[in-house]
Amino acid sequence: MIRSRIAGIGMYVPEQVVTNQDLTQYMETSDEWIQERTGIKERRYAHRTQETTTTMGVEAAKIAIERAGITPQDIDFIVFATLSPDYYFPGCGVLVQRAMKMKEIGALDVRNQCSGFIYALSVADQFIRGGMYKNVLVIGSEKHSFGLDFSTRGRNVSVIFGDGAGAVVLQPTEKENQGILSSHLHSDGESAEILAMYNPGTHANHWTEQKLADFNEAEIADMFMSHEMIDKAQNFPFMDGPSVFKKAVVKFPEVIMEALTANGYQPADLRMLIPHQANLRIAQFVQQKLGLKDDQVYNNIQKYGNTTAASVPLALCEAWQEGKIKEGDLVCLAAFGSGFTWASALLKW
Numbered sequence: 001m002i003r004s005r006i007a008g009i010g011m012y013v014p015e016q017v018v019t020n021q022d023l024t025q026y027m028e029t030s031d032e033w034i035q036e037r038t039g040i041k042e043r044r045y046a047h048r049t050q051e052t053t054t055t056m057g058v059e060a061a062k063i064a065i066e067r068a069g070i071t072p073q074d075i076d077f078i079v080f081a082t083l084s085p086d087y088y089f090p091g092c093g094v095l096v097q098r099a100m101k102m103k104e105i106g107a108l109d110v111r112n113q114c115s116g117f118i119y120a121l122s123v124a125d126q127f128i129r130g131g132m133y134k135n136v137l138v139i140g141s142e143k144h145s146f147g148l149d150f151s152t153r154g155r156n157v158s159v160i161f162g163d164g165a166g167a168v169v170l171q172p173t174e175k176e177n178q179g180i181l182s183s184h185l186h187s188d189g190e191s192a193e194i195l196a197m198y199n200p201g202t203h204a205n206h207w208t209e210q211k212l213a214d215f216n217e218a219e220i221a222d223m224f225m226s227h228e229m230i231d232k233a234q235n236f237p238f239m240d241g242p243s244v245f246k247k248a249v250v251k252f253p254e255v256i257m258e259a260l261t262a263n264g265y266q267p268a269d270l271r272m273l274i275p276h277q278a279n280l281r282i283a284q285f286v287q288q289k290l291g292l293k294d295d296q297v298y299n300n301i302q303k304y305g306n307t308t309a310a311s312v313p314l315a316l317c318e319a320w321q322e323g324k325i326k327e328g329d330l331v332c333l334a335a336f337g338s339g340f341t342w343a344s345a346l347l348k349w
Contacts, residue, residue, distance in 0.1 A: 007170065079136065
């Protein structure tokens, strides 16, 4: 049976470290307030003009490709997960293909926010299993810092997020004790608006009674962005934190158990759980719920914040680099986020 294995993994974080104390220059907050609610001590911000979501993804991809023992010319498909693309369109995947001077291969972008990398990994896995491709590059990258509300008004969201990128190269394997065993993908759009960035968008206030966009009155068009939207801060991300937390602590352990049960395992069999780095309190709750030991769960949100689609590959790469994941180990990746969407993937390293 052909499975997909992670043949190479890489990560990239910008040089600029932004501490909780640094954020007090822009908003009413404190190190204690942020750590108590999120566990975050610092995060990285990309250079304002010299780094983009794509360039960070490229840096992570270079390392993953080298560790896989191949070259960019050997990659035959790209799956790029992000919510902060360089352009509204085209997607980041084609920019990676150009930047790395690859062949005229297919490139696909995934817009699934926090669960984006696991969705992207699952898509790539199907291409490998089906025999269509042999070297698939999967990237999760985010440049949140370009579009956050750095004021007291936006602090509940802005203090959480950071920038960075992670990448893996998937290749086929026929080894019985290696590769992605299964992936599990879910969504529930009932509460889509409680963690969202509404504008710019085509919604025209269709989905809610609450007015999410004050666009100009006109016979045609003139809805993309308005001065009123900007003045009312309708162009920034919105999050109802407590509601997200309540849903996450149910769906996170549920989708992890789904993956384990589907393959005949129990939580005790896990060598490492790599949760999406949304909030340290969520990860701690999940760990307790599943009865996992401290050395079975890897968290690095303390130093990188929530990097959305990049958080799972960043944490996976660091855990591997630190020698905490070795060949044959059972590893579970899990994420929950905007949509809501949630997902897990179980693999033998």
